[in-house]
Amino acid sequence: MALGLAGCAxxxxxxxxxxxxxxxxxxxxxxSVTEYAASDRGKPVDLSGKLFDGTQVASSxxxxxxxxxxxxxxxxxxxxxxxxDLVALSDEFGPQGxxxxxxxxxxxxxxxxxxxxxxxxxYPSFNDKDxxxxxxxxxxxxxxxxxxxxxxxxxGRVSARILGLAEKSTLKALVRDALxx
Numbered sequence: 001m002a003l004g005l006a007g008c009a010x011x012x013x014x015x016x017x018x019x020x021x022x023x024x025x026x027x028x029x030x031x032s033v034t035e036y037a038a039s040d041r042g043k044p045v046d047l048s049g050k051l052f053d054g055t056q057v058a059s060s061x062x063x064x065x066x067x068x069x070x071x072x073x074x075x076x077x078x079x080x081x082x083x084x085d086l087v088a089l090s091d092e093f094g095p096q097g098x099x100x101x102x103x104x105x106x107x108x109x110x111x112x113x114x115x116x117x118x119x120x121x122x123y124p125s126f127n128d129k130d131x132x133x134x135x136x137x138x139x140x141x142x143x144x145x146x147x148x149x150x151x152x153x154x155x156g157r158v159s160a161r162i163l164g165l166a167e168k169s170t171l172k173a174l175v176r177d178a179l180x181x
Contacts, residue, residue, distance in 0.1 A: 031162070031163065031164040031165055031167070032162070032163050032164070033160065033161070033162050033170055033174070034160065034161045034163075035159065035160045035174070035177075036157075036158060036159055036160065036161075038153070038159075038181065041153065041155075041157035041158060041159060042157060043157065044059065044152075044155055044156030044157050045059050045136065045137065045152060045156055045157070045158065046059060046060075046136060047059045047132075047133050047136035047137065048132075049103075049126040049127070049128055049132050049133045050126065050127055051124045051125065051126055051127065052104070052109050052112055052113060052124070052125055052126075052127045053124065055124070057101070057124075057126070059152075059156055060156075062099070062152065062156055063154075063155070063156065064097075064154050065097055065098065065099050065154060066093075066097060066098040066099070066151065066152065066153060066154055066175060066178040066179050067098070067099050067100075067101065067151075067152040067156070068086075068089075068090075068098060068099070068100045068101070068149065068150070068151055068152075068171075068175060069101050069102075069103055069133075069137070069149065069150045069152065070082075070086055070100065070101070070102050070103065070147060070148075070149045070166070071102075071103045071105055071134065071137075071141055071146050071147055071148045071149070072102055072103070072104060072105070072125075072146060072147050073104055073105055073106035073107050073112075073146060074104075074106075074107050074111050074112060074114070074115040075106075076146050076147060078146075078147050078164060078165040079146065079147045080115075080119075081165060082147060082149075082165050082166050082168075083115075083119040083121065084119060085166065085167075085168035085171070086100065086121070086149075086166065086171075087119060087120060087121060087122060088168065089168065089171055089172055089175060090122055090123050091122065092172075093175050093176075093179065094122075096179055097179060098175050098178075098179060099123070100122075100123040101123060101124060101125065101126060102116075102121065102123065102124070102125030102126065103125065103126045103128050103133050103134065104125045104126065104127060104128055104129070105128050105129065105131065105134055105146060106129060107129070108129075109127065112125060112127070131143075137150070140158050140161050141161075142163070145163050145164070147164065147165065147166065148161065148162065148163050148164070149161070149162045149166040149171060151171075151174045151175055151178050152178075153178050153181055154178070154181065159174070159177070159178050159181075160174040160177075160178070162174075
């Protein structure tokens with residue numbers, strides 16, 4: 001008895017990446033950008049976690065600030081590619097009231113800190129190897145779609161999401177829009 005299952009995943013990009021066997025250890029986002037109208041944003045995000053320096057941070061501390069969360073890990077090629085743009089945008093928008101945080105989902109402290117030194121990352125990262133921040137954000141961040149970048153408005157609600165590599169001009173526009181609200 002033959003089963004007709006041969007074509008089930010033929011057009012599934014995640015299945016194609018898995019079948020490629022190139023050991024890149026991440027599922028690339030497609031670069032899609034989702035913007036959420038203020039009326040559709042719902043409640044502020046509720047998360048807390050520990051930064052690599054040991055500082056405990058909670059989203060409730062971010063009231064009144066635009067916050068950018070970038071989910072990353074050191075061996076992720078797109079994460080490495082977007083790092084200089086994130087640094088530049090953090091430097092540009094920090095004085096205007098935007099704050100940036102990395103959310104490292106995989107690395108040990110030494111690996112994460114080496115990445116941050118290499119790319120001169122000026123903002124802190126959550127040590128999220130246990131997945132607590134990622135779990136709190138699963139409505140917006142697919143667990144294997146790294147990198148993913150979220151922009152939170154001044155009320156702590158997700159105003160935009162980029163799945164995959166964050167193009168500098170796109171993220172710049174999203175942060176500028178959130179600051180202007």
